[in-house]
Amino acid sequence: MDLSTTYMGIELRNPLIASASPLSYTLDGIHRLADAGVGAIVMFSLFEEQLREEAVHNVEVTEGPEESFPEALNYVPEVVKEDPGPRRYLTLLERAAATVDVPVIASLNGVTANGWTEHARQMQDAGAAAIELNIYYVPGSSRSSGREVEQRHVDVLQRVKATVSVPVAVKLSPYFSSTGEIAVRLDEAGADALVLFNRFLQPDIDPEELAVLPNVRLSNPVDGRLARTWIALLRGRIRAALAATTGVEGAADLAAYLLAGADVVMSASALLRHGPRHAAVLLEGLESWMERKGFESVAELRGLLAVPSTADEAEYERAGYVSAMREANIRTQGPW
Numbered sequence: 208m209d210l211s212t213t214y215m216g217i218e219l220r221n222p223l224i225a226s227a228s229p230l231s232y233t234l235d236g237i238h239r240l241a242d243a244g245v246g247a248i249v250m251f252s253l254f255e256e257q258l259r260e261e262a263v264h265n266v267e268v269t270e271g272p273e274e275s276f277p278e279a280l281n282y283v284p285e286v287v288k289e290d291p292g293p294r295r296y297l298t299l300l301e302r303a304a305a306t307v308d309v310p311v312i313a314s315l316n317g318v319t320a321n322g323w324t325e326h327a328r329q330m331q332d333a334g335a336a337a338i339e340l341n342i343y344y345v346p347g348s349s350r351s352s353g354r355e356v357e358q359r360h361v362d363v364l365q366r367v368k369a370t371v372s373v374p375v376a377v378k379l380s381p382y383f384s385s386t387g388e389i390a391v392r393l394d395e396a397g398a399d400a401l402v403l404f405n406r407f408l409q410p411d412i413d414p415e416e417l418a419v420l421p422n423v424r425l426s427n428p429v430d431g432r433l434a435r436t437w438i439a440l441l442r443g444r445i446r447a448a449l450a451a452t453t454g455v456e457g458a459a460d461l462a463a464y465l466l467a468g469a470d471v472v473m474s475a476s477a478l479l480r481h482g483p484r485h486a487a488v489l490l491e492g493l494e495s496w497m498e499r500k501g502f503e504s505v506a507e508l509r510g511l512l513a514v515p516s517t518a519d520e521a522e523y524e525r526a527g528y529v530s531a532m533r534e535a536n537i538r539t540q541g542p543w
Contacts, residue, residue: 208497210505212509213470214246215337215376220244220309221245221246222246223489224246224247224248224312224472225249228475228478230475230479231248231303239483240483243484243485245309247310247312248303249312249473252341293326300333300334300335301334303334310337313335325370336374337374338374340363340364340367340375340378341378342360342377360379365396375398375400380404380405381403381404381433387437387444390437390445390447393447394446400447400450402451402473403452406430425476428457430453431453432454438451438467438469442468448471452472453476458488458493459492461493462493462508474489
């Protein structure tokens with residue numbers, strides 16, 4: 208059974224990638240992921256706030272308190288403050304790249320176009336096989352236009368692409384007015400891959416404690432439907448590779464993403480929930496499924512259920528929606 212594949216021009220032993228998570232906070236954690244059989248590892252994200260914190264610290268050490276940074280770290284989530292800083296991140300990246308037998312992909316999490324390029328270059332120099340840009344931006348201002356939000360993504364990508372020679376992926380959220388159009392714009396701007404989709408922090412309210420509760424919920428298989436829809440629609444319509452992330456719990460989820468057209472499938476929640484060894488379970492399950500279905504390689508099944516490149520995407524999606532509504536109506540009330 209041939210599980211080998213290519214992602215952004217990088218040869219992988221299989222299409223399962225460990226996505227950014229606390230599992231890669233240590234060298235031992237990274238080794239455990241590699242030993243479990245994943246095809247590649249995306250390290251935990253280095254946050255833009257950490258870069259600013261280090262810049263402020265360096266200025267204060269050399270010149271004393273700097274008045275030009277009054278806004279820096281007015282609010283940085285505690286989890287970001289506790290994460291390893293840029294220097295430790297680069298050291299860990301360098302050691303990981305030198306000691307594991309799978310590609311290690313660095314991750315930058317930020318929002319502005321400034322301040323990314325130097326650290327992207329340092330990540331490349333430390334041995335990163337590629338860089339994933341996790342552009343986490345929720346436009347809270349009612350005056351921010353959709354085009355401004357989209358342009359921010361393009362600007363960040365172009366600056367990083369102009370700085371490094373390794374492949375660059377962009378991790379997108381699903382909250383664009385036209386996901387297909389921003390995918391095409393990023394593809395034209397040089398993205399080597401699009402990762403679909405990022406999940407934003409969605410705080411809840413505790414009415415008893417009268418408090419806002421920020422938390423990150425682990426994904427479940429239902430969360431994968433939206434990403435599969437867009438992967439199936441984009442397959443064959445852009446040059447960039449397509450990476451699926453979120454909602455991978457079992458081998459069936461892995462197979463479904465590949466059938467939709469994903470080049471690789473990323474998992475974090477399942478590996479956090481069950482431990483790094485769950486990667487072997489996913490891969491063994493994929494092999495078993497492929498054997499039952501008569502597939503000898505991942506290449507044979509990839510994109511088998513993607514939207515045909517000759518189809519009108521909007522009409523195809525509308526037809527699927529109408530069909531689903533008709534079926535739901537028949538089940539509850541009888542024929543239309």
